[in-house]
Amino acid sequence: MERYILSRVLQGIFAIWGVSLIIFLAVRVTGDAAALMIPQDADPSEAAFIRQLYGLDQPLHIQYWVFLGNAVRGDFGRSYRWHDPALKVVLDRVPATLQLAVSAALVSILIALPIGVMSAVRPGGWFDTFGKVFALMGQSMPTFWVGILAILIFSVQLRWFPTSGRGGLQNLVLPAFTLGWASTAALTRLTRSAMLDVMDSDFIKMARIKGVPERWVIWKHALKNAAIPVVTILGVQWAQFLGGSVIVETIFAWPGVGRTIVEALNNRDYAVVQAGTFMISILFVTANLIVDLLYGVIDPRVRYD
């Protein structure tokens, strides 16, 4: 068990390192940061000074070496814009992103599980038809469009929820639904097919032979087995929640890591882009480790060695 966790942590670190390398290069080959930081009519010597100040005059491999050495110590440099350590800028926004992504995941699960289960219990029935339409809509409507539509209907027309910002539960509803939308559809279909598989098994027949009420057969015996593939997909979708947060946070002006990365990209605020992507990778790797351990909780046959 410990060995398993250790090896997974090492794999995670390797993945995070890979991401950081890609971002480091991508940021540097797409433009000159120093040129953006100084007025257009500034003296060339000023640009040279800025480059020197931030080490941008060094060869790429030296820059990377310095970057890596600092990153290991948690130093991603200072934000040009916020005049704060980049990691602090990002860390301040992690709770907002986590709140949004976790809420989106919960919304997804709370909608998808019941609809998926009820669809499987009566294939072709009322719930099943509703679930199919719902899944089709979910998979064919892009997140940004769902977000704008949600604002138009629920904020502008009905005035139920605010259009943007972070505050109470009121502010959370629309962004969480928007972010969870696409995954909810996929999860509904997956739950349905997993349940259909399980409902056919001998142990379900056995539970019925015991005289266990059908409710109990479905929600106890079948659902826990169907949850095994569902949890796998949740692990994958966590990446979509984090990735989607970039779009959703921008639409709803949600002060999270995703929106901060977008702003930093527009400002060529390297340090923040790097710290932000680093943070997102960590959130992703950690969540996947949690999912792996969750398997063991659900399925006693899983062994970690």
Next chain:
Amino acid sequence: MTEPLIQIRDLRTYLYTRRGVVKAVDGISFDIHEGEIVGLVGESGSGKTMTSLSILQLVPQPAGRIVGGSIMFEGEDLLTLPESRLQEIRGERISMILQDPLTALNPVYSIGNQVAEPFQFHPKEDGRGATIRNRVVEVLQRVGIPAAETRVKDFPHQFSGGMRQRVCAAIAIAPRPRLLIADEPTTALDVTIQAQFLRLLKQLQQEFNLAVLYITHDLGVVARLCNRVVVMYAGKIVETGDVTRIYKQPAHPYTQGLMQSVPRLGMKRERLFQIQGQPPDFLDLPQGCPFWPRCPQAQDVCKVEEPPVAAVGTAGTVRCWFPDLTGATQPVSSAV
């Protein structure tokens, strides 16, 4: 003779498949008495499992439907009961052991949890006020699970096939049912484990005075275990009778064929006899007697008209135009 525990009359269970209607159980009638072990035999695909699932009314959905007949059990016709009453009967009055112990237990719950369910859902005073946990341990000990107190929290995959089948037996006998259906319970087990399991089943049957419907295609087991035999072919009963008569003087050519395929003590290591031809295709049954294409005694009439049912031996029946009635004590009477 006393009233039978269960009386099945003209039971018909059809499966509506994409390729057509499978008459998996097609008008069968038989009784099981209190404390009696009845063997239900036939090649695979003859409708044995569908018969047992029909008794519990758990035929596969949405394809399966019981389209006719009656099943009288303890004064009620099971086919007319509402689902809530059936749930009370299942597991408490009638229980069943499935063929494959590897798939019959839920992999994600401990066996203690699964053995506890019959007690949970059929709360019955046993006069001692024993807790469910104690009763679970007790019944596991009864079926011979070593160290039952500690093993209750283990999961199915931590048990061998034979042990898992014992757990299933524990679940089946836990609430002291009157009728136990065992659907080829030893097919998936090793030979030595099979013998042990049969011994256990026999002990339990005597201890609780259970009526047992024992489904198998192994006539060797039937000889050791059963009082009476019901032989099925293509959804119909072709012969019934007590075990000694069926072994000594099988009346139906199909039963005779089955008998010749049983290895007997002292037999030379020759190739076992096999009934010629393919098992019947439910979607394309021949006219007349469904067995005639494989029957060594088939005559013209067999190919056109369904055979009548004749009495044979003591309370036996045979469905054939030309049965071997050497053992018959009654004249032919046609019915059904």
